[in-house]
Amino acid sequence: MPLIEFADFSFKYVGADSLALKRINLTINEGEYVVITGPSGCGKTTLCRAINGLVPHFHRGYIGGNVIIDGINTRTSSVANLSSIAGMVFQNPSNQLVTLNVERELAFGPENLGVDPAEITNRINEIVELLFLENLLEKHPHEMSGGEQQRVALAATLAMKPQILVADEPTSNLDPKNAEHILEIISSLNKRGMTVVLIEHRLDLVAQDATRIVLMNAGRIVADGKPREILVDDICQEIGVGIPKATQVYKGLKKRGIQLPSVPLSGEELAYIVQEAVLK
Amino acid sequence: MIKIEDIHFKYEGVYTALRGVSIQIDQGERVAIVGTNGAGKTTLVKHMNGLLRPQRGHVFLKDRDTKHMSVAEIARTVGLVFQSPDHQLFLDSVEKEVVFGLRNLGYSAKEAEERCHNTLSRLGLEGFADRSPFTLSGGERKRVALASVLATEPKVLALDEPTIGQDAKQKKLLAELLSEMNDAGCTVVVVTHDIEFVVEFFPRTVAMSGGLIVGDGKTESLLSNEAIIDLSSLSAPQTTLAASALRKKFPEVSNRITSVSDLEEIIVRLVGGL
Amino acid sequence: MSFLEVFQYTKQDSVIHQLDPRSKMVLAITSAAISLMFLNIVPLLIILLCQIPILFLAKSVRRWLRSMKGLSFLLIFIIVFNTLLSTVANPFSYSVALTIRLIALMTSFSIFFLTVHPDELSQAMIQMRIRFEFAFAMSMAMRYVPTLAHEAYSIMDAQKARGVELDKGNLLKRIRNMIPIIVPLIIVSIRRALSVAESMESRAFGVSQNRTYLKRLEFQRRDWIVAFFSIAVLLYLIYFLSFFGLPDWMLWGFSF
Numbered sequence: 170m171p172l173i174e175f176a177d178f179s180f181k182y183v184g185a186d187s188l189a190l191k192r193i194n195l196t197i198n199e200g201e202y203v204v205i206t207g208p209s210g211c212g213k214t215t216l217c218r219a220i221n222g223l224v225p226h227f228h229r230g231y232i233g234g235n236v237i238i239d240g241i242n243t244r245t246s247s248v249a250n251l252s253s254i255a256g257m258v259f260q261n262p263s264n265q266l267v268t269l270n271v272e273r274e275l276a277f278g279p280e281n282l283g284v285d286p287a288e289i290t291n292r293i294n295e296i297v298e299l300l301f302l303e304n305l306l307e308k309h310p311h312e313m314s315g316g317e318q319q320r321v322a323l324a325a326t327l328a329m330k331p332q333i334l335v336a337d338e339p340t341s342n343l344d345p346k347n348a349e350h351i352l353e354i355i356s357s358l359n360k361r362g363m364t365v366v367l368i369e370h371r372l373d374l375v376a377q378d379a380t381r382i383v384l385m386n387a388g389r390i391v392a393d394g395k396p397r398e399i400l401v402d403d404i405c406q407e408i409g410v411g412i413p414k415a416t417q418v419y420k421g422l423k424k425r426g427i428q429l430p431s432v433p434l435s436g437e438e439l440a441y442i443v444q445e446a447v448l449k
Numbered sequence: 450m451i452k453i454e455d456i457h458f459k460y461e462g463v464y465t466a467l468r469g470v471s472i473q474i475d476q477g478e479r480v481a482i483v484g485t486n487g488a489g490k491t492t493l494v495k496h497m498n499g500l501l502r503p504q505r506g507h508v509f510l511k512d513r514d515t516k517h518m519s520v521a522e523i524a525r526t527v528g529l530v531f532q533s534p535d536h537q538l539f540l541d542s543v544e545k546e547v548v549f550g551l552r553n554l555g556y557s558a559k560e561a562e563e564r565c566h567n568t569l570s571r572l573g574l575e576g577f578a579d580r581s582p583f584t585l586s587g588g589e590r591k592r593v594a595l596a597s598v599l600a601t602e603p604k605v606l607a608l609d610e611p612t613i614g615q616d617a618k619q620k621k622l623l624a625e626l627l628s629e630m631n632d633a634g635c636t637v638v639v640v641t642h643d644i645e646f647v648v649e650f651f652p653r654t655v656a657m658s659g660g661l662i663v664g665d666g667k668t669e670s671l672l673s674n675e676a677i678i679d680l681s682s683l684s685a686p687q688t689t690l691a692a693s694a695l696r697k698k699f700p701e702v703s704n705r706i707t708s709v710s711d712l713e714e715i716i717v718r719l720v721g722g723l
Numbered sequence: 724m725s726f727l728e729v730f731q732y733t734k735q736d737s738v739i740h741q742l743d744p745r746s747k748m749v750l751a752i753t754s755a756a757i758s759l760m761f762l763n764i765v766p767l768l769i770i771l772l773c774q775i776p777i778l779f780l781a782k783s784v785r786r787w788l789r790s791m792k793g794l795s796f797l798l799i800f801i802i803v804f805n806t807l808l809s810t811v812a813n814p815f816s817y818s819v820a821l822t823i824r825l826i827a828l829m830t831s832f833s834i835f836f837l838t839v840h841p842d843e844l845s846q847a848m849i850q851m852r853i854r855f856e857f858a859f860a861m862s863m864a865m866r867y868v869p870t871l872a873h874e875a876y877s878i879m880d881a882q883k884a885r886g887v888e889l890d891k892g893n894l895l896k897r898i899r900n901m902i903p904i905i906v907p908l909i910i911v912s913i914r915r916a917l918s919v920a921e922s923m924e925s926r927a928f929g930v931s932q933n934r935t936y937l938k939r940l941e942f943q944r945r946d947w948i949v950a951f952f953s954i955a956v957l958l959y960l961i962y963f964l965s966f967f968g969l970p971d972w973m974l975w976g977f978s979f
């Protein structure tokens with residue numbers, strides 16, 4: 170049974186004049202790592218909101234079709250209930266911290282779920298170490314830099330141990346090292362079985378980890394497949410999605426009549442592929 | 450244009466954010482500020498327009514100490530776009546938001562409106578004028594924040610993470626607009642984690658870490674300095690990584706490669722040289 | 724707004740901060756009740772003098788003094804007006820006593836609010852069997868006092884950064900300058916509250932009847948001591964006043 174299933178799902182926000190999502194059909198199975206990308210305003214955030222029920226329960230509007238999460242129709246469930254299955258990290262970190270210090274923030278979700286206090290303490294310790302939060306524990310949300318807030322927001326969601334992690338540009342405020350680190354963690358959680366749905370504009374950061382890329386434009390899914398297939402497709406340029414530089418080089422060479430044997434997603438991969446080709 | 454002399458800053462007198470930062474930015478320069486999370490970048494740019502005042506040290510704007518200038522006064526010269534649009538946007542329509550700053554600077558209603566629409570269309574926001582900023586997508590909101598400052602065409606533009614949430618096309622639109630303004634004499638200072646954006650559009654880079662400036666110079670040479678890359682948690686662009694990996698096998702590959710076309714050229718030569 | 728600071732939690736490592744909020748609540752209520760029992764300058768001054776060591780223990784004297792300074796204008800105003808308008812025998816004496824009583828009352832509660840973390844307060848309320856949602860709303864409200872101030876500052880920052888002269892001109896002009904802040908403040912606060920609600924729901928808020936708590940408050944020996952002592956003093960004073968009345972020296976006051 171698929172974990173996430175969009176069946177002909179459409180949505181229009183109250184007051185908007187056009188549909189934010191248009192007849193979306195999308196099936197995501199357990200253990201997948203799906204990257205959702207597309208130009209700004211194409212409906213990525215709306216799609217993610219539909220996974221944990223914020224659309225249509227919190228953001229109201231016209232709704233067509235259904236979203237089924239782990240067998241539950243989101244129309245008939247509540248955000249709070251769905252959130253214990255699908256943990257959501259929001260696009261803007263400054264608004265999603267709800268308590269007065271980081272420790273409380275991490276405890277908030279598990280407390281709501283009725284997790285045993287001793288277990289909560291364990292989880293907090295584990296996550297603090299994983300995401301380097303030691304020196305932030307006592308800080309108030311307002312007293313943190315943008316990147317620090319974003320790390321805490323992710324940590325707070327992970328503390329709930331959700332089956333599905335839905336992350337809306339979780340690295341947008343992070344420096345490259347921290348971004349890499351966080352993405353490594355997400356990837357390792359995925360390898361241990363967590364299903365990941367991640368929105369990202371900078372595909373060079375995630376293309377290697379992802380098992381699948383879903384490309385959206387103007388409320389529709391316009392391409393869906395393996396990273397190495399999607400990224401070489403000309404549709405990316407057409408709708409204004411940036412592809413990794415290494416992949417750009419691959420495409421540039423192809424235009425000039427040089428066909429590399431496989432599609433590189435990172436600088437190292439490109440160098441390796443070229444070496445192999447030259448040395449052969 | 451802006452001269453900062455040994456400034457120190459602690460939040461609430463406790464959390465040290467800047468511990469002695471000096472930097473000089475000339476008129477018409479394009480400077481990128483990069484560095485670790487919590488390095489003090491935001492704190493530094495907030496000093497440039499007087500929202501924060503140095504607890505030690507001085508900030509000069511065109512040789513005038515800003516100590517005696519109000520933020521509003523500085524704002525006539527330095528426009529700042531905040532890291533989080535939520536901290537910047539407070540009106541209930543995009544148009545009002547953009548016109549607000551223009552009117553404060555003394556533009557007539559008609560002129561303000563004209564400039565507003567001009568800037569909105571340059572940033573791919575045509576058709577959004579009457580929307581409430583709160584109902585926009587993340588990237589759209591960030592662009593409204595940018596538009597509200599870019600429209601005023603300040604002498605100095607300080608942008609905190611302008612590319613957050615932007616796709617490749619929007620980044621390009623933004624870069625074009627910035628380049629144009631820069632050609633017209635505007636000084637552009639950008640805080641960003643987006644290395645590729647830096648490489649493409651900013652000849653000078655300042656790297657920060659732990660409240661200090663750890664590197665300041667030509668972008669190319671800074672990004673090939675491993676110590677600095679390490680200190681300020683940067684990562685080199687893919688093209689540079691590919692080039693340096695190739696150089697290990699093929700010494701003829703130069704170590705100054707940052708653009709896609711340069712790299713293509715090299716590879717064509719390597720492969721063609723068979 | 725600096726006088727509000729005495730009602731705003733400040734992080735300190737002090738004996739008073741470590742007390743259980745419930746024992747501090749008893750302390751605050753009894754000491755407020757005691758201040759309400761008197762209307763003479765001498766006993767009220769004694770009460771105030773008894774409160775000051777507690778402030779010292781809480782390492783908050785300076786903050787308290789600063790707020791009192793911020794309030795001094797208002798307090799003098801109260802004295803002058805009361806003296807002029809009151810119809811009692813010794814209006815000045817009476818107004819001074821009233822003012823000291825006001826200070827003592829505020830101090831009683833400020834000791835509570837200065838030293839109780841909003842999260843602790845909600846935890847205390849929960850353990851006093853108040854519904855979680857209500858307790859949480861209470862602590863959110865407390866959380867929002869500083870946030871609202873913060874929000875106001877960030878809107879001012881945003882406006883200043885776009886050329887509004889907020890800190891120029893005479894008092895009247897400055898007050899007028901506040902107007903463009905108030906409307907956005909309301910809009911932004913509502914939006915903020917909505918997005919916080921959005922995140923809370925997304926973190927399973929309200930999903931389980933058996934919500935757990937990371938930290939439960941425990942009444943320690945020192946809490947029992949504080950609570951018993953406070954109540955004992957209150958009872959003793961009630962007993963004393965109703966059977967003996969105040970000694971003459973405590974009735975002293977100005978003769979005008």
Ligand SMILES: Nc1ncnc2c1ncn2[C@@H]1O[C@H](COP(=O)(O)OP(=O)(O)OP(=O)(O)O)[C@@H](O)[C@H]1O
Nearest residue numbers: 182189209210211212213214215584586587588589
């Ligand atoms: N609350 C809302 N009310 C009305 N319209 C909205 C609302 N939120 C988003 N929209 C609109 O719906 C469309 C899709 O928005 P969405 O936030 O899903 O985009 P996105 O793909 O996440 O973009 P970005 O990359 O900029 O975050 C946009 O055109 C946006 O303006």
Ligand SMILES: Nc1ncnc2c1ncn2[C@@H]1O[C@H](COP(=O)(O)OP(=O)(O)OP(=O)(O)O)[C@@H](O)[C@H]1O
Nearest residue numbers: 312314315316460464466486487488489490491492
């Ligand atoms: N209002 C505040 N109160 C207390 N400390 C703060 C406050 N704002 C920032 N800090 C701290 O000051 C340091 C520098 O913060 P700053 O926002 O300048 O970092 P930054 O370089 O912009 O980081 P980022 O890339 O994450 O945005 C951080 O350690 C942060 O925790």
Ligand SMILES: [Mg+2]
Nearest residue numbers: 214260586587
């Ligand atoms: Mg979005």
Ligand SMILES: [Mg+2]
Nearest residue numbers: 314315491532
């Ligand atoms: Mg910052």
